[in-house]
Amino acid sequence: MTFAAWEQATTCTGGPTPGAKALMAGVLEAYGPRGATNLGIYNCRSVAGSSTTSCHGEGRACDVGFPVEGGRAHPAGHDLVRALLPFAGRLGLQALIWDRTIWSARSPGGRPYTGVSPHVDHVHAELTRAGGRDLTRSTVRQALSGTAAPLVPTPRTGSGTQRPRLRLGSRGAEVALVQRFLGVRDDGVFGERTRAAVLRYQRDRGLEADGVVGPRTWARIDAVLAPA
Numbered sequence: 001m002t003f004a005a006w007e008q009a010t011t012c013t014g015g016p017t018p019g020a021k022a023l024m025a026g027v028l029e030a031y032g033p034r035g036a037t038n039l040g041i042y043n044c045r046s047v048a049g050s051s052t053t054s055c056h057g058e059g060r061a062c063d064v065g066f067p068v069e070g071g072r073a074h075p076a077g078h079d080l081v082r083a084l085l086p087f088a089g090r091l092g093l094q095a096l097i098w099d100r101t102i103w104s105a106r107s108p109g110g111r112p113y114t115g116v117s118p119h120v121d122h123v124h125a126e127l128t129r130a131g132g133r134d135l136t137r138s139t140v141r142q143a144l145s146g147t148a149a150p151l152v153p154t155p156r157t158g159s160g161t162q163r164p165r166l167r168l169g170s171r172g173a174e175v176a177l178v179q180r181f182l183g184v185r186d187d188g189v190f191g192e193r194t195r196a197a198v199l200r201y202q203r204d205r206g207l208e209a210d211g212v213v214g215p216r217t218w219a220r221i222d223a224v225l226a227p228a
Contacts, residue, residue: 002089003105004128009053009060012044016059017132018204019092023125024062026140027080031064034076039063039122049116060132065122073099073120080123080144087143092131097124133205134220138183163222166190166213178213181221 020041028036040063043056055061066074081098084091088103095104099120102113113119127135164174170190179186182197195211202209207216 003103003108004089004092004094004131005105006094007128009055009058011053012057013059014042016041017127019127019132019135020060020062022135022137023091023127023140024064026137026144027062027064027125029141030083030144031076031080034079035067035074036076036080037065039065047115055126058129058132060127060129062125062127063122064125068121071120077123083144084125091139091143092127092135093125094128094131095124095126098122130223134223136181136183136201138181141183163213163215163218165215167211168192168195178221 024038024041028038041056041061042059043054045054045057046052047054056063064077064080066077068074077098081096081103084093084096085103088096088108095102097103097113097115097119100113100118101110103110164170164172166175166178168190171188173188175190175194176186176188178198179188179194182194182201184193184197198213198217199209199211201207201220202211202217205220207220213221
């Protein structure tokens with residue numbers, strides 16, 4: 001497992017990031033039947049017991065609640081952490097805190113967490129700024145379903161390689177890759193549903209919403225798909 005490098009929050013930004021909302025939605029979809037609840041994403045506050053700005057203040061931290069049974073952490077919380085750990089880098093996670101343990105780039109195998117809250121009633125998941133900006137619900141679903149890495153085909157890298165501009169009528173493997181990334185049927189044909197999904201993604205990320213997968217949209221997608 002590879003966690004993303006730590007990025008300290010610096011200021012409150014006014015609301016939850018798209019990636020944090022996608023992470024919460026995907027987790028509740030998978031673990032809601034086992035008692036998971038949304039305890040919050042955005043909260044303009046400091047880390048409990050300190051003056052440091054919480055990542056909740058930048059809208060890139062999720063608190064997923066679980067019932068406490070006999071004073072002990074719920075088994076579903078353990079299962080969620082085990083499901084997330086192998087894909088930490090791909091999801092853009094910089095830290096997980098659960099049941100008095102913290103996992104991060106500093107301690108990918110976990111170490112005792114000595115903060116004010118023991119986190120026996122909720123899993124705290126922090127994203128990097130890129131994860132908060134670019135993580136999609138489709139990627140979360142694939143991670144939680146146990147799909148073997150890589151979650152999607154690894155993008156081409158190196159000098160001289162360029163992504164094709166994809167638009168209505170485009171066909172091929174690159175179209176299917178984008179479709180899987182956006183969570184639509186991956187038939188390799190760029191139709192109206194794919195265009196609508198691209199438009200939503202572009203609007204959510206502040207990109208020019210033209211429904212075309214060009215260099216800037218590819219750059220955002222490849223930043224998420226790049227090997228951790």
